[in-house]
Amino acid sequence: MKDVKITKEIIEQHGLTEGEYKRIVEILGREPNITELGIYSVMWSEHCSYKSSRIYLKRLPTDGECVIQGPGENAGVVDIGFNKAIVFKIESHNHPSFIEPYQGAATGVGGIVRDIFTMGARPIALMNSLRFGPLSEKENVNIMEGVVSGIAGYGNCLGIPDVGGEVYFDKSYSGNPLVNAFCLGIADKNSIFYGKASGVGNPVIYVGSRTGRDGIHGATMASSEFDEKSEEKRPNVQVGDPFLEKLLLEACLEAFKTGYVVGIQDMGAAGLTCSSCEMGSRGDTGIMIDLEKVPLREEGMTPYEIMLSESQERMLLTVEKGKEDEIINIFKKWDLEACVIGEVTDDNNLTVMMGSDLVAKIPNKSLTDECPIYKRPVKKPDYLDEVSDFDPNELPVPGDLNRVFFDMISSPSHSSRRWIYEQYDHMVRTNTVVLPGSDAAVLRIKGLPIFLAMSLDGNGKYCHFDPKNGGKIAVAESCRNIVCSGGKPLAATNCLNFASPENPEVMWCFSEVIEGMREACEMFNTPITGGNVSFYNETMGEGIFPTPVIGMVGVVRDRVHITTAGFKDYGDMVVLLGKNRGHIGASDYLELVFGEKRGLSPQIDLKEEFNLQGALYEMIVEGYVKSAHDCSEGGLAITLAESCFLSHLRDMGVFIELPDDLREDFMLFGEDQSRVVISIDEDDFDRVKHIAEKWNVPISTIGFTTKGKFEVKVGNHLFLYGNSEFLRNIWKSALDEYFK
Amino acid sequence: MIKCGVVIFPGSNCDHDAYHVSKHVMDFETVFLWHKDEDLKGCDFIIIPGGFSYGDYLRCGAIASFSPIMKSIKKFAMDGGIVIGICNGFQILLESSLLPGALIKNKNLKFICKFVDIRVEKQDTPFTNSCTKKVLRIPIAHHDGCYYLEQSELDELEKNGQVLFRYSTPDGEITEEANPNGSLNNIAGITNREGNVLGMMPHPERASELILGSFDGKMIFNSVYNFLKKKGNN
Numbered sequence: 010m011k012d013v014k015i016t017k018e019i020i021e022q023h024g025l026t027e028g029e030y031k032r033i034v035e036i037l038g039r040e041p042n043i044t045e046l047g048i049y050s051v052m053w054s055e056h057c058s059y060k061s062s063r064i065y066l067k068r069l070p071t072d073g074e075c076v077i078q079g080p081g082e083n084a085g086v087v088d089i090g091f092n093k094a095i096v097f098k099i100e101s102h103n104h105p106s107f108i109e110p111y112q113g114a115a116t117g118v119g120g121i122v123r124d125i126f127t128m129g130a131r132p133i134a135l136m137n138s139l140r141f142g143p144l145s146e147k148e149n150v151n152i153m154e155g156v157v158s159g160i161a162g163y164g165n166c167l168g169i170p171d172v173g174g175e176v177y178f179d180k181s182y183s184g185n186p187l188v189n190a191f192c193l194g195i196a197d198k199n200s201i202f203y204g205k206a207s208g209v210g211n212p213v214i215y216v217g218s219r220t221g222r223d224g225i226h227g228a229t230m231a232s233s234e235f236d237e238k239s240e241e242k243r244p245n246v247q248v249g250d251p252f253l254e255k256l257l258l259e260a261c262l263e264a265f266k267t268g269y270v271v272g273i274q275d276m277g278a279a280g281l282t283c284s285s286c287e288m289g290s291r292g293d294t295g296i297m298i299d300l301e302k303v304p305l306r307e308e309g310m311t312p313y314e315i316m317l318s319e320s321q322e323r324m325l326l327t328v329e330k331g332k333e334d335e336i337i338n339i340f341k342k343w344d345l346e347a348c349v350i351g352e353v354t355d356d357n358n359l360t361v362m363m364g365s366d367l368v369a370k371i372p373n374k375s376l377t378d379e380c381p382i383y384k385r386p387v388k389k390p391d392y393l394d395e396v397s398d399f400d401p402n403e404l405p406v407p408g409d410l411n412r413v414f415f416d417m418i419s420s421p422s423h424s425s426r427r428w429i430y431e432q433y434d435h436m437v438r439t440n441t442v443v444l445p446g447s448d449a450a451v452l453r454i455k456g457l458p459i460f461l462a463m464s465l466d467g468n469g470k471y472c473h474f475d476p477k478n479g480g481k482i483a484v485a486e487s488c489r490n491i492v493c494s495g496g497k498p499l500a501a502t503n504c505l506n507f508a509s510p511e512n513p514e515v516m517w518c519f520s521e522v523i524e525g526m527r528e529a530c531e532m533f534n535t536p537i538t539g540g541n542v543s544f545y546n547e548t549m550g551e552g553i554f555p556t557p558v559i560g561m562v563g564v565v566r567d568r569v570h571i572t573t574a575g576f577k578d579y580g581d582m583v584v585l586l587g588k589n590r591g592h593i594g595a596s597d598y599l600e601l602v603f604g605e606k607r608g609l610s611p612q613i614d615l616k617e618e619f620n621l622q623g624a625l626y627e628m629i630v631e632g633y634v635k636s637a638h639d640c641s642e643g644g645l646a647i648t649l650a651e652s653c654f655l656s657h658l659r660d661m662g663v664f665i666e667l668p669d670d671l672r673e674d675f676m677l678f679g680e681d682q683s684r685v686v687i688s689i690d691e692d693d694f695d696r697v698k699h700i701a702e703k704w705n706v707p708i709s710t711i712g713f714t715t716k717g718k719f720e721v722k723v724g725n726h727l728f729l730y731g732n733s734e735f736l737r738n739i740w741k742s743a744l745d746e747y748f749k
Numbered sequence: 750m751i752k753c754g755v756v757i758f759p760g761s762n763c764d765h766d767a768y769h770v771s772k773h774v775m776d777f778e779t780v781f782l783w784h785k786d787e788d789l790k791g792c793d794f795i796i797i798p799g800g801f802s803y804g805d806y807l808r809c810g811a812i813a814s815f816s817p818i819m820k821s822i823k824k825f826a827m828d829g830g831i832v833i834g835i836c837n838g839f840q841i842l843l844e845s846s847l848l849p850g851a852l853i854k855n856k857n858l859k860f861i862c863k864f865v866d867i868r869v870e871k872q873d874t875p876f877t878n879s880c881t882k883k884v885l886r887i888p889i890a891h892h893d894g895c896y897y898l899e900q901s902e903l904d905e906l907e908k909n910g911q912v913l914f915r916y917s918t919p920d921g922e923i924t925e926e927a928n929p930n931g932s933l934n935n936i937a938g939i940t941n942r943e944g945n946v947l948g949m950m951p952h953p954e955r956a957s958e959l960i961l962g963s964f965d966g967k968m969i970f971n972s973v974y975n976f977l978k979k980k981g982n983n
Contacts, residue, residue, distance in 0.1 A: 158859070161859075161860050162860075165801075165860055165890075165892075166760070166762075166801040166804065166805075167762065168762020168763065168800055168801075250804070251801075251804070252759075252760050252801060252803065252804025252805075252806070253804075255759075255760055255762065255801070255804075256759055256760075343759065344759060430862075431859075431860075431861055431862055431863050432859050432860045432861070432862070433860075433862060434860070434862045434890045435862055436862060436888050436890060436952075436955050436961075437762060437763060437766065437799075437890065437955075438765065438766060439766045439769060439770075439954065439955050439958070439961060441961070442960055442961070444962070453960065455769065455773075568960070
């Protein structure tokens with residue numbers, strides 16, 4: 010293996026450019042051997058290096074009073090008071106999930122969970138954001154079924170509740186499903202662990218699963234687009250073992266308590282390579298490892314294969330010299346393999362031995378901080394010049410809007426997500442106070458008076474039709490969901506899913522989305538503490554919508570502030586906060602009824618949104634709000650319907666009268682931002698109105714909750730009507746139909 | 750004071766939940782029992798919690814039934830000790846032959862997590878003497894919860910009054926729609942013939958505090974408390 014001659018073909022197969030190869034030769038002062046070439050190829054892959062996105066990511070606000078650790082570590086860490094910190098991150102596993110949906114999604118969960126407990130935190134919640142092609146195509150149904158079972162299979166076994174998330178369907182995700190997994194953990198503020206190797210001479214310990222040939226070059230696979238040969242990449246997808254991960258989780262948390270763990274990092278993408286050089290790089294040290302000591306699953310593995318394997322459920326630790334036996338014994342107690350494979354050195358190199366043979370010696374920093382960085386060409390896409398040409402008034406008004414409404418609540422996009430979340434154990438650990446289905450999940454923290462609210466949001470279509478505005482909306486909506494649940498947004502993580510960065514139009518959208526997110530994060534004072542970028546989400550030249558996903562976390566200060574989306578009692582007043590503008594561009598209504606994806610996405614005014622959230626929060630804290638539900642895709646009609654369907658009373662209905670100052674279909678299905686529907690006790694209206702006026706937020710009474718019937722009028726005409734329990738049953742089981 | 754032991758197998762994941770309810774909600778003296786140990790530490794009451802012991806490899810609960818701690822628990826149960834196996838714990842009790850029958854894959858072949866209603870079939874037991882409601886609302890979360898037993902043995906089980914909980918409508922009707930997993934006779938929980946060992950699929954520890962949407966599950970722990978207290982006084 011050592012003697013493999015590095016040819017042009019080999020360099021190309023490793024996804025390295027000629028320029029990048031030259032740089033490697035310069036750094037090393039010689040030609041690399043094949044192992045070294047492999048190491049560079051994974052570390053300089055888009056997936057590991059962020060070489061196309063780094064210059065943009067720097068623009069995002071990452072600092073704040075509450076931030077203990079921003080981007081650059083395994084996960085972000087945020088102070089929530091009471092000497093506790095939350096550790097959270099979102100990560101994509103898109104490419105593997107397309108090739109092998111079950112294992113791809115499962116190992117996505119496994120990876121993000123390791124990132125969290127590696128930092129010393131006990132993982133307490135999972136969420137996921139999913140995108141699939143239309144369910145009218147069987148292939149997409151199969152992918153979705155596999156992905157959901159994969160997430161369930163892994164997360165349920167670990168005993169971490171999967172408390173929420175979101176799913177969208179669009180043609181652009183056919184062949185490019187997105188699987189973004191979020192995990193949140195809780196730790197003592199003063200015992201956070203980092204992926205740093207320090208203390209020259211400290212032993213490096215390998216724990217967990219044995220190293221096999223699976224997943225070699227996974228990171229490189231995730232850094233290229235798919236073609237008709239993608240099926241052949243199946244062996245590149247790793248196979249997960251959640252049981253082993255559960256043992257690893259418990260054993261690591263026990264090991265941390267000894268106080269002897271100096272640094273720790275999981276072996277995710279690029280396995281042993283990435284964990285060893287990153288730990289050295291962050292600690293400003295070197296690491297020497299001997300591959301003869303690495304526990305192997307198969308015989309005859311070469312150094313190249315060992316270094317590049319992505320076998321799951323493995324960790325690398327550095328511990329205090331002399332304490333290795335105590336640490337190893339803890340892992341043994343949990344029936345896990347653990348052994349010393351090397352030590353921390355002072356030369357800033359990654360040194361890889363195979364017994365007495367030197368197989369690689371590379372400066373750490375050249376693999377991490379000093380990897381190539383690109384400012385890729387950008388170009389505004391041509392289609393964006395045409396979107397504003399769209400005049401919605403030219404569209405005819407459909408004859409039967411009730412039919413449109415019925416179709417909507419029974420479509421995959423708007424029906425209940427019950428089919429998904431009932432497959433996830435969302436109650437284990439007995440902290441889930443607000444179950445899936447509401448605007449945000451709310452968890453208690455045993456022993457603390459506060460609660461955590463969390464939500465995932467991102468609308469690719471909005472970003473496609475106005476990237477910057479779409480970026481703002483992703484942040485604004487995730488904050489709105491937190492506030493609707495009674496919380497104050499604290500900090501966020503993001504997962505940026507895009508097509509090829511080598512396409513200047515994709516890069517332009519990327520840059521715009523980041524800019525939008527930056528503005529919104531600054532407005533809501535929610536720093537981004539980490540996340541992940543996934544490029545090359547395209548198959549045979551067809552890319553996905555630019556899809557940023559925001560994972561927002563907030564704090565609910567008091568139990569009585571917890572608010573849910575479902576109406577509570579018959580006869581409550583239904584109040585709309587915010588202004589109806591009847592925006593129909595890029596809406597679901599336009600797509601469902603007219604089969605068109607056109608027009609600018611609804612524009613958001615961040616100041617207006619800020620005021621809305623401020624007003625709503627004050628109303629909740631003052632105790633006036635019985636239910637609150639954010640108005641998003643599908644407009645007012647869907648918001649009202651969901652608040653009925655999510656009620657604990659099966660026959661909860663509404664009688665609503667909307668003004669006729671807008672076209673009826675635009676009024677019902679327009680997707681204007683910065684709107685929330687709340688229900689209150691009628692007697693509280695004056696006080697609620699007073700708060701709205703103070704914040705300069707438009708407020709209107711639009712109706713009352715009733716028993717049994719769902720009725721919505723615009724002007725004098727009753728457009729939407731039906732038996733609410735019947736509609737609820739349709740909505741509740743619509744998704745099941747696709748999986749029978 | 751009542752002393753409760755919560756068993757930890759590799760892969761148990763409702764161990765902390767059971768511990769929390771026992772210690773902080775019920776105020777029992779509570780200890781964890783490690784699967785490799787044989788010592789029950791003088792507990793009056795044993796909970797075998799849910800989870801995926803040994804990853805559910807081979808068969809759910811199969812490997813756990815051979816552990817050192819189960820040897821002691823079998824003896825404890827034979828001597829009349831109170832044991833509850835919840836979810837995977839129920840599976841372990843079946844595999845250990847402390848209870849009859851088997852749990853096979855749910856009829857829809859998927860994991861199901863949701864609140865269900867279960868009807869209390871008998872009230873004069875260590876587990877139900879304080880149930881003030883006929884129907885309890887308690888969540889399930891399992892992939893293999895379809896209770897199965899040969900017809901003749903099933904008849905025997907019914908005749909002996911060993912069926913303690915059945916999936917029902919909120920009004921207590923036993924219907925097919927109310928049966929989430931296809932269990933024979935809508936069975937959600939059974940006891941051994943002597944009545945001191947309970948296995949159930951629903952998770953009472955997840956429904957023991959108002960903030961979690963239901964505290965019906967607490968009635969089961971209250972019943973155990975009352976039973977043990979009376980026993981202690983005698």
